[in-house]
Amino acid sequence: MVTRYKSISKLTVTSALFSVTLLLSACGSNSSPTNAGNAAQTPAAPATSAVSTPQPAKAEVKMETINFAYMPNMGGAAPVALGEEKGFFKEEGIKLNPVKFLSGPPEFQAMASGDIDIAYIGPGAAFLSAQGQGNIIGLVSLGKADMVLATKKSGIQEWKGLKGKTVGVPKGTSGEMVLNLGLEKAGLKPADVNIVNMDVAGAVSAYVAGKVDAVAIWSPYTVEIEKQVGKENIVKLGDNSSFYPDYSFPSSWVVSPKFLKEKPELAERFMKAMNKTTDYKISHLDEAVKLTATYTQVPEDSLKQELDSIDWIDSKKQAEVFKDGTAKKWFDNLQKLFVDTGKVQSTVPSEKFMTTEPAIKAVQP
Structure with missing residues (x-):
C-alpha cells in the first residue's frame, strides 16, 4: 500500500525516525569453526566431486527517506503508485515520502525550504532550474498535454x-x-x-x-x-x-542542489528505482493506469486519455539523449523561450543545471 500525505507540514518529522537497517542473513556460514570441525570428521569426497564455494555476504542496505513531490497525473504519480506497489524503491533502500503538488513553482519553493528533496516537474518550471534552484537528474517524457x-x-x-x-x-x-x-x-x-x-x-x-x-x-x-x-x-x-520541432517539451526529475551535494549516492539509487518503474510502466500501461487511478482518485478514463499526449522516455533512451547532447538542445531551446517571455534574463549552458551522471550510471550493469 502507498502512504498518502496531505500536507507538507508532515515532512517536519526528523529523518532519523525513518532510518531502518535491513538485516540480511550472512551467506557462507558453512565456513564457521563449528562446521569446519564437523567437516574434519567426514570422509573426504572423491577427487572428481564438485567443491561448494561459500557465497560472500551481501552488504547491508540502509533505508533512507526521500521527500518526493509528485503531481496527480501519469507522469508524476504513476511512478509513486507503481514503484511502491512493486517494491522498486524498497529494493534500492529508499523509503519514499510522497507529497502532492499541482504545479512546479510551489515544488521549488518546498525544495528551497528543505521540505522536498526530489520533484517531478513539467517543462514550464524548468526555468527555475536554469536559475540554479534545482538540478535536472532524469527525464520522464516528451509531451503535448x-x-x-x-x-x-x-x-x-x-x-x-x-x-x-x-x-x-x-x-x-x-x-x-x-x-x-x-x-x-x-x-x-x-x-x-x-x-x-x-x-x-x-x-x-x-x-x-x-x-x-x-x-x-x-x-x-x-x-x-x-x-x-x-x-x-x-x-x-x-x-x-x-x-514542434522548434521546441520539445520534456518533463523531468529535479533534485534539490543541497540534497544532491550531500547525498549523491542516494540520488543515483533514486534513478535506479525510477528506471525500473519507468520501464515497467511502459510495458504495463493498463496496470499503471489502474494503480495510478486508485492512488490519485483521478478516473481511469481521464488517465488513459492523457496517455495519448505522452511520449515516454525509457531508461535506455534517457541515457542516450543525456550522452549525445540531445537533452541539452531541448533545454537550450526552452531557455531561449524563457528569455523571450521574461522568465530569465539570459541563457546559461544547460549542462550547468543538468546532472546526468546518476541516470547514466543507473543503466550500467
Missing part, C-alpha cells in the same frame, strides 16, 4: 482572437509556455491579453463557469473540462505539438 482552450461562446477561433480576451493560467507552468508561443505565432504580446494568474483548480472552475474566455492548462484537467462542458463547447487553439 499542455493546451490552450477557448470557450465556444467567446467567439475565439484562432490565436489572434485572444487579443483583449481574458485567459486563466497558472503562471510559471508549461501551460503558460504554450500560451506565449501561441501569442507570438499570432504576432501578439502577453500585454495584448488579459492574463490572470490562477491555480489549477481555479482555472478549471473559471472556464467551466464562463468567467474566462480561455485557459492554458494540461491533462488530465483538460479532460475534466471536456467532461463538464462537452467537447462541442471547446475550441482548442493548440498544444505543445503545434510548435
Whole structure:
C-alpha cells in the first residue's frame, strides 16, 4: 500500500525516525569453526566431486527517506503508485515520502525550504532550474498535454482572437509556455491579453463557469473540462505539438542542489528505482493506469486519455539523449523561450543545471 500525505507540514518529522537497517542473513556460514570441525570428521569426497564455494555476504542496505513531490497525473504519480506497489524503491533502500503538488513553482519553493528533496516537474518550471534552484537528474517524457482552450461562446477561433480576451493560467507552468508561443505565432504580446494568474483548480472552475474566455492548462484537467462542458463547447487553439520541432517539451526529475551535494549516492539509487518503474510502466500501461487511478482518485478514463499526449522516455533512451547532447538542445531551446517571455534574463549552458551522471550510471550493469 502507498502512504498518502496531505500536507507538507508532515515532512517536519526528523529523518532519523525513518532510518531502518535491513538485516540480511550472512551467506557462507558453512565456513564457521563449528562446521569446519564437523567437516574434519567426514570422509573426504572423491577427487572428481564438485567443491561448494561459500557465497560472500551481501552488504547491508540502509533505508533512507526521500521527500518526493509528485503531481496527480501519469507522469508524476504513476511512478509513486507503481514503484511502491512493486517494491522498486524498497529494493534500492529508499523509503519514499510522497507529497502532492499541482504545479512546479510551489515544488521549488518546498525544495528551497528543505521540505522536498526530489520533484517531478513539467517543462514550464524548468526555468527555475536554469536559475540554479534545482538540478535536472532524469527525464520522464516528451509531451503535448499542455493546451490552450477557448470557450465556444467567446467567439475565439484562432490565436489572434485572444487579443483583449481574458485567459486563466497558472503562471510559471508549461501551460503558460504554450500560451506565449501561441501569442507570438499570432504576432501578439502577453500585454495584448488579459492574463490572470490562477491555480489549477481555479482555472478549471473559471472556464467551466464562463468567467474566462480561455485557459492554458494540461491533462488530465483538460479532460475534466471536456467532461463538464462537452467537447462541442471547446475550441482548442493548440498544444505543445503545434510548435514542434522548434521546441520539445520534456518533463523531468529535479533534485534539490543541497540534497544532491550531500547525498549523491542516494540520488543515483533514486534513478535506479525510477528506471525500473519507468520501464515497467511502459510495458504495463493498463496496470499503471489502474494503480495510478486508485492512488490519485483521478478516473481511469481521464488517465488513459492523457496517455495519448505522452511520449515516454525509457531508461535506455534517457541515457542516450543525456550522452549525445540531445537533452541539452531541448533545454537550450526552452531557455531561449524563457528569455523571450521574461522568465530569465539570459541563457546559461544547460549542462550547468543538468546532472546526468546518476541516470547514466543507473543503466550500467
